[in-house]
Amino acid sequence: MISLKPRSILLISAIFRVGLILFGEWQDTHVEVRYTDVDYLVFSDAASLMASGQSPYKRTTYRYSPLLAFLLIPNSFTSRCWGKFLFSASDLFVGLFIRIILKQRKVPDDLCTYSMLIWLFNPFTFTIGTRGNCEPIVCAMILWIIICLNNGNVVQAAFWYGLIVHFRIYPIIYALPIIIFLDPCFFRSGTKPLLSDWTSDQGKARQINSELTDKCVVCDALKSTFTRSRILFGLISGTVFLLCTGFFFRLYGWEFLHEALLYHLTRTDPRHNFSIYFYHIYLNYERELSVLEKLISFLPQFIVQLVLILCFAKDLVFCFFVQTVAFVAFNKVITAQYFVWFFCLLPLILPWSNMKLKWKGLCCILLWMGAQTHWLLWGYLLEFKGKNVFLQLWMASLLFLAANTFILIVLIRHHNYGPVFRQHTDLKTTKTT
Amino acid sequence: MSTLQCNRLCFHLKLAILWMFFSGAVFCIHVFASTTEVETNSDAGKFIMKSYFENYESLHDSSFEDFMAHQLSSSLCQGIPDNWNVGVRLSVRELSLIGEGSHRHLSSSIRLQIGAASIPKLPAHLCEVIVIQRLPLGVFADPFELQNPHKHKAFRDIAVFGDTNLELPSFQSNRSAVEFHIDAGSNILFMQNNGTEFNLLLPLHARYQPLDESGYSVVEIGEPDMLMRCSVEGKQHKQSCLFMSPPNEKTKSTSATVAWKIPAGMKAHAGFVSVITFVTALLSTLSIVYASMFWSGTKVSKT
Numbered sequence: 001m002i003s004l005k006p007r008s009i010l011l012i013s014a015i016f017r018v019g020l021i022l023f024g025e026w027q028d029t030h031v032e033v034r035y036t037d038v039d040y041l042v043f044s045d046a047a048s049l050m051a052s053g054q055s056p057y058k059r060t061t062y063r064y065s066p067l068l069a070f071l072l073i074p075n076s077f078t079s080r081c082w083g084k085f086l087f088s089a090s091d092l093f094v095g096l097f098i099r100i101i102l103k104q105r106k107v108p109d110d111l112c113t114y115s116m117l118i119w120l121f122n123p124f125t126f127t128i129g130t131r132g133n134c135e136p137i138v139c140a141m142i143l144w145i146i147i148c149l150n151n152g153n154v155v156q157a158a159f160w161y162g163l164i165v166h167f168r169i170y171p172i173i174y175a176l177p178i179i180i181f182l183d184p185c186f187f188r189s190g191t192k193p194l195l196s197d198w199t200s201d202q203g204k205a206r207q208i209n210s211e212l213t214d215k216c217v218v219c220d221a222l223k224s225t226f227t228r229s230r231i232l233f234g235l236i237s238g239t240v241f242l243l244c245t246g247f248f249f250r251l252y253g254w255e256f257l258h259e260a261l262l263y264h265l266t267r268t269d270p271r272h273n274f275s276i277y278f279y280h281i282y283l284n285y286e287r288e289l290s291v292l293e294k295l296i297s298f299l300p301q302f303i304v305q306l307v308l309i310l311c312f313a314k315d316l317v318f319c320f321f322v323q324t325v326a327f328v329a330f331n332k333v334i335t336a337q338y339f340v341w342f343f344c345l346l347p348l349i350l351p352w353s354n355m356k357l358k359w360k361g362l363c364c365i366l367l368w369m370g371a372q373t374h375w376l377l378w379g380y381l382l383e384f385k386g387k388n389v390f391l392q393l394w395m396a397s398l399l400f401l402a403a404n405t406f407i408l409i410v411l412i413r414h415h416n417y418g419p420v421f422r423q424h425t426d427l428k429t430t431k432t433t
Numbered sequence: 434m435s436t437l438q439c440n441r442l443c444f445h446l447k448l449a450i451l452w453m454f455f456s457g458a459v460f461c462i463h464v465f466a467s468t469t470e471v472e473t474n475s476d477a478g479k480f481i482m483k484s485y486f487e488n489y490e491s492l493h494d495s496s497f498e499d500f501m502a503h504q505l506s507s508s509l510c511q512g513i514p515d516n517w518n519v520g521v522r523l524s525v526r527e528l529s530l531i532g533e534g535s536h537r538h539l540s541s542s543i544r545l546q547i548g549a550a551s552i553p554k555l556p557a558h559l560c561e562v563i564v565i566q567r568l569p570l571g572v573f574a575d576p577f578e579l580q581n582p583h584k585h586k587a588f589r590d591i592a593v594f595g596d597t598n599l600e601l602p603s604f605q606s607n608r609s610a611v612e613f614h615i616d617a618g619s620n621i622l623f624m625q626n627n628g629t630e631f632n633l634l635l636p637l638h639a640r641y642q643p644l645d646e647s648g649y650s651v652v653e654i655g656e657p658d659m660l661m662r663c664s665v666e667g668k669q670h671k672q673s674c675l676f677m678s679p680p681n682e683k684t685k686s687t688s689a690t691v692a693w694k695i696p697a698g699m700k701a702h703a704g705f706v707s708v709i710t711f712v713t714a715l716l717s718t719l720s721i722v723y724a725s726m727f728w729s730g731t732k733v734s735k736t
Contacts, residue, residue: 276714279702280706283698303718307721385534386533386535387696388699398710409720412725412729
C-alpha cells in the first residue's frame with residue numbers, strides 16, 4: 001500500500017468533492033436527471049423563506065430544525081452551492097475526526113489511514129454531501145462528541161449532544177449509553193480519564209477488563225448512579241435541547257414542533273421503502289392500528305436497543321455503531337440516507353475487529369449490497385415499470401433485514417470488545433502480570 | 434497523534450476547505466449567472482384557479498363547471514356581440530400519457546384558431562392561452578418540479594392549485610389542478626389564423642392507491658379546459674378579458690380521457706403480511722439479543 005499522509009488524503013478528498021459539486025451543477029443545468037438531491041432544493045427554499053423573514057415551514061416537506069435553513073441562508077445571496085460546500089466540508093471533518101479518535105487510542109498509522117479512506121472514498125458517503133444532503137453535519141457532530149468524551153470534556157460533549165438531538169432526533173438513542181459510559185470509576189473530578197490503547201486491547205487485556213468490570217458493577221450499583229459527570233451531562237444537554245427547541249417554538253410555533261420533532265417520532269409511511277413494515281402499514285393505512293399492533297411493532301426496536309446498550313455501553317463507539325445499525329434496520333421507515341449514520345462509525349470499530357477483509361469482510365459487504373440491490377430491483381419494477389410487485393418488494397425488505405441482522409451478529413462476534421477507559425491502577429496491574 | 438501534529442492537520446484541513454469554498458464559489462457564481470430561471474408567478478390574482486379556490490374548498494367537477502359558466506362570465510370580453518363571432522377556437526388535438534410506472538408525462542397538443550368573420554377593430558393587444566388541467570384523485574403534479582427551468586421555459590406561468598401534499602395516499606388526499614399560461618403572441622386577433630399549436634408536457638406522479646382485489650387501480654385524466662386572455666392598453670390602465678370556445682364547438686379529435694393503470698395493494702395479503710412481518714422482526718430481535726449476550730465480552734473466558 002502506498003503510504004499517504006493524512007493531509008494529502010484530505011486535500012485529494014477536497015479536490016474530488018469540489019469536482020463533484022461542479023459536475024453536479026453542470027448536470028442539473030444540462031441533463032434531465034438531476035444530480036442534486038431533492039432534499040437540497042427543500043433546504044434551499046426553506047432558507048430563502050427564512051432570509052425573507054418568513055417561516056421555513058411554508059416550504060412543504062421541510063422537516064428539519066430551522067438551524068439548517070439558517071446555515072443555508074447564504075444560498076440565497078452568494079451561491080446556491082454554498083450548502084453543498086458546507087456539507088462536503090463536514091464530510092472532510094468526519095474524516096479528520098476519525099483519525100483523531102483512532103489516534104487517541106494509539107491505533108497504528110496504517111489502520112488510521114485505511115479508516116479515513118473507508119469514509120472519504122466510499123462512493124455512498126462522498127455523494128451524500130456533494131448532492132446536498134445534510135447528514136455529514138450530523139456525523140461530524142457525533143464524532144466530535146466522542147472526541148470530547150474521550151478527552152473527559154463532559155461539558156462540551158453535553159453541549160453538542162443537546163444541539164445534535166435538537167437538529168436530528170435520532171441521536172437520542174445514544175443518551176443511555178453515554179450516561180453508562182460516564183462511569184465514576186473512570187470519570188473522576190479533576191482527573192482526565194485514561195484511554196485504553198489499541199495495542200493493549202488484544203489478548204490479555206480482555207482478562208483485565210472483565211475483572212475491572214466486575215468490581216465497577218458493584219461500585220455503580222451501590223452508590224454511584226447519580227454522579228457529577230452524569231448529572232452535568234444530563235443537565236447541560238437537556239438545557240441546550242430545551243433552549244433551542246423553546247427558542248424556535250417561540251419563533252415558529254406548533255408548525256415547527258410538529259414538522260421538526262413530532263413528525264419524526266410518529267412517522268409511518270405507506271410508500272415503499274427498505275423497512276419490513278411498509279407493506280403492513282400500507283395494507284392497514286385506511287384503518288387505525290390498535291394499541292397492541294403499535295406496541296408489537298415498537299417492541300423489537302426497544303428490546304434490541306436496550307440489550308445492545310447494556311452489553312456494549314462501555315465500548316462506546318461500538319455501542320453507537322451497533323445501536324445505529326439496529327435502529328435503522330428496525331425502523332418503520334428506512335431511506336438510503338440513514339445508512340450514513342452508521343457508515344461514519346464503521347471506520348472507528350474496524351481496528352478492533354478480527355474479521356479479515358478476505359473473505360469474511362468481503363462476503364459481508366457483498367451480502368449487504370446484494371440485499372439492497374435486490375430490493376432496488378423490485379422497487380424499480382414497481383415505481384418505474386408500474387408492475388404490481390408489492391409482495392416481492394416486501395419479501396426483499398425481509399431479506400434486507402435478515403442481511404443486516406446477520407452482518408450485525410458477525411461484527412459482534414468478531415469484535416474485540418473492551419472498555420474505552422482503564423483505571424489509573426491499570427499500570428500497576430499490567431506490570432505485575 | 435501529538436497535539437502539534439493534530440493542530441497542523443487541522444490547519445491544513447481548514448486551508449483545504451477555504452480553497453474549496455473559494456474556487457467552487459467562483460465557478461458556481463458563473464454557472465449561476467449564466468442560467469436562466471423561470472420566475473414562478475407569485476401574482477396569484479392572474480390565476481383563474483386561485484379565484485376558484487377562493488370560492489370553493491376543494492376541486493369538484495360540478496363546482497368547477499359552475500364556476501366556469503357563471504363566475505367567469507363577467508370576465509368575458511365585452512363590447513363584442515356574441516363572444517363567439519370573434520371565432521376564437523381552442524381544441525385539444527391530442528391527449529396521451531407518456532412513460533411507464535409511477536412517474537409519467539401527460540402530453541397535450543392544443544390548437545388555437547382565429548376565425549376571419551366579424552373581427553372588430555381592436556387596439557394593440559397581447560394574448561395568452563390559459564390551460565387548466567384538472568387532475569383526478571390518484572395523481573398529482575409537483576409544484577417545485579414545475580419550476581425546473583430546463584423543462585418549462587416555454588411557459589409564461591405555471592402553478593398548481595388544490596392538494597399539493599406530495600406524500601399522502603389518494604384516499605387521504607384531495608384533487609388538484611395545474612394552470613398553464615402560454616404566450617400566444619401580440620395582435621393575433623387582427624389576422625385569421627388557421628391553427629397555432631401548443632404542446633404541453635406535464636410531469637405527473639401517482640399516489641398510493643386504495644387497496645384493490647385486482648392489484649391495480651385505474652385513474653382517468655380528462656381533457657384540459659382552455660381559455661384565451663387578451664390584454665389591451667386602456668386609457669388609464671391595462672384591461673384584459675377572456676375568450677372561451679363555445680361548448681358546442683369544442684372539437685375532440687381524440688378520446689376524452691386517458692387511463693393510467695397504477696399498482697395497488699391487495700387486501701388478501703393483509704393477514705399473512707402482518708404475521709410474517711412481526712415474526713421476522715421477532716426472530717431478528719432474538720438473534721441479536723442472543724449474539725449480544727453471548728459475545729459481548731462480559732462472559733470472556735479467562736486464559
